[in-house]
Amino acid sequence: MLITVTRSGGFAGFEKLRSLDTSDRADAAELEGLAQRAVAPVADGYHYRITVDDDVLDLQDPGLSDDQRALIRTVLGEGA
Template structure:
């Protein structure tokens, strides 16, 4: 499973990008569980607020791909960990 995250916005308006292939990670099971838990309906509208980040996530698993947008104010603890893990890779 390949997870791509692009973070934009924030006070300075900087963009960060990261990509992670979960199959080569020692915590692959935790990463993949966090990816499976991503649910746009549960994570809110994805609409930005002033000086806050917006995360665009793409998940590719085999031939399937899905995209979602998550606003910083809508992050839960698991999703925040996943996004920072991918961005830090």
């Protein structure tokens, strides 16, 4: 299994992209299980796309920050 993770943002705005091939690893089964659970959709969870001018962010609940949750509630008119 090939697993790729990209991290971007942060203070300096650097992007880091790394891939890992699990085929020759002793911990392959554990990593593959983590990967499969990480990308599985959350049952009954909401998905959000927030667009601010030209910036787009895709999110899934749970896992929203307090600020993201407040913005979503306000824009969708669901109280504060």
